[in-house]
Amino acid sequence: MLFDDLAPSSALQLIGFSDVDAFRPIETMEDARSIPLDIPNFAAARAIVSLPACRIIVMRSFARILDTAYRMPSGMVILSMSDDLQVNFKGVDLDARFFAALHGNDECHFVEPRTNHHAMIIFSPELRDRGWFDRADHLRAHVANRPALLHTRQLLLDILRTASVQPDLFETTEIAAHLQEGLLLALDDLFRIDSTSDRSTSVHSERAIKLVQRIDDYVATYPTAPIYTADLAREFDVSIRTLGGAVSKVRGMSLHQYIRLKRLWATRARLLKGGVTVATCARAQGFHHLGEFAAAYRAIFHEAPSDTLARGRQSGVPAG
Numbered sequence: 001m002l003f004d005d006l007a008p009s010s011a012l013q014l015i016g017f018s019d020v021d022a023f024r025p026i027e028t029m030e031d032a033r034s035i036p037l038d039i040p041n042f043a044a045a046r047a048i049v050s051l052p053a054c055r056i057i058v059m060r061s062f063a064r065i066l067d068t069a070y071r072m073p074s075g076m077v078i079l080s081m082s083d084d085l086q087v088n089f090k091g092v093d094l095d096a097r098f099f100a101a102l103h104g105n106d107e108c109h110f111v112e113p114r115t116n117h118h119a120m121i122i123f124s125p126e127l128r129d130r131g132w133f134d135r136a137d138h139l140r141a142h143v144a145n146r147p148a149l150l151h152t153r154q155l156l157l158d159i160l161r162t163a164s165v166q167p168d169l170f171e172t173t174e175i176a177a178h179l180q181e182g183l184l185l186a187l188d189d190l191f192r193i194d195s196t197s198d199r200s201t202s203v204h205s206e207r208a209i210k211l212v213q214r215i216d217d218y219v220a221t222y223p224t225a226p227i228y229t230a231d232l233a234r235e236f237d238v239s240i241r242t243l244g245g246a247v248s249k250v251r252g253m254s255l256h257q258y259i260r261l262k263r264l265w266a267t268r269a270r271l272l273k274g275g276v277t278v279a280t281c282a283r284a285q286g287f288h289h290l291g292e293f294a295a296a297y298r299a300i301f302h303e304a305p306s307d308t309l310a311r312g313r314q315s316g317v318p319a320g
Contacts, residue, residue: 002081002117003045003060006160011167013048021272032068035265037113039301049163051180052173053127057120058160065251065261066110074123075103075133077187079144081117081153088113089141091205091249099144099190103133109209111252119156121187130184132191148189155186208246211236215247215255219262224286227259263287264300271305272312278305 008014017023020036023044027034036042045060058081070076079099087094088111159179162169169175214236219227232255233240247255263285270281279290282305287293297305 002058002157003047006047006164009164009167011049011170012160012163013046014164015046015048017044018042030068031071032066034062035065035261037063037065041115043115047160049159049170051159051170051183052177053124054180054183055122055124056156056159056183057122058156059118059120061112061116061118063114064110064112066108066112068108068110070102070106070108070139072102072104072122074125074127075101076123077101077121077132077190079119079121079149079152079190081119081156084114085116085118086114087111087116088250088252089139091208092141094141097143097146097149098141099149100139100141101133101191102139103135104137106137106139108139109212109250111250113252119153121156121183127184130188130191132187142191144190145192148186148192152183152186152190155183159183205249208249211238211243211246212250215243215259216262219259223263223266224284226286229255260296261300264297267293267297267305268301268308271308274313275309278309281305281309 003014003016006012006014017026020034020039020042023034042062043060044062047058049056077099078101080096083096085094085096089100090109162179170179215232218232218235229240229243233243236243244255247253247258251258253261267281267285267287270284271278275281278294282290282293294305301308
């Protein structure tokens with residue numbers, strides 16, 4: 001596997017996470033919010049290498065819903081590190097043929113139905129404009145030229161392995177600059193794409209994203225109220241079909257499943273803070289049938305709510 005051959009060094013930061021609570025502080029620092037979809041098989045890792053004008057972050061992600069606010073004033077590129085990537089980006093299904101690029105700021109919404117391996121290359125102001133980004137403040141997905149993608153992947157792997165076994169090379173400015181230049185040239189090739197093959201987000205996807213954001217805001221505003229599809233559709237002046245279709249497109253599940261999942265995670269956050277009682281925490285998030293709540297909670301988190309509460313009281317684990 002990607003991380004098995006690497007060891008941390010003075011040039012390579014290597015971090016593994018065995019549970020979601022250990023991963024939460026990283027997300028907090030990066031203005032990201034994940035809802036994991038497969039707690040028993042949670043495993044995340046990242047390897048980080050710095051070059052003179054860019055930072056490389058290679059990640060093993062996990063099955064999740066991810067909302068994140070990217071702030072990339074000098075640009076960023078994201079590409080798959082394996083051929084089995086699966087991700088829904090703003091309602092559009094992407095696979096390993098695609099790479100993404102952003103210059104500026106964007107609020108992004110992803111669903112990863114499985115573990116993925118991908119790389120982020122974040123550029124610093126020292127890097128001169130190479131004509132890669134044709135639109136600011138918009139993360140765009142492009143179809144990659146296959147040989148260029150494979151070459152870029154291999155260079156990234158070579159940089160990681162070199163940082164692992166020969167970290168002293170990165171202390172030499174000339175060598176570090178040489179490694180970076182090879183990567184930049186590979187990215188030049190990656191960006192030589194046919195614009196007609198670009199698969200940018202459609203108007204319908206943008207509308208779906210805004211509708212899901214309104215649902216998120218509504219749930220946050222009325223945490224204890226029962227939520228019915230017809231009432232939401234009436235509130236937002238859309239059809240029930242449009243409402244359900246938006247959630248399915250952007251979140252990959254039904255509206256009911258989505259709202260219940262959000263409220264289960266909100267309840268867990270209260271429990272991990274050492275809430276008063278399980279019943280109080282559950283009712284605060286709209287769960288009034290405690291038997292059904294306990295069953296749903298166990299199905300998602302593979303432990304009883306009382307177990308989470310006990311851990312929260314004992315360890316004071318910060319929630320999210």
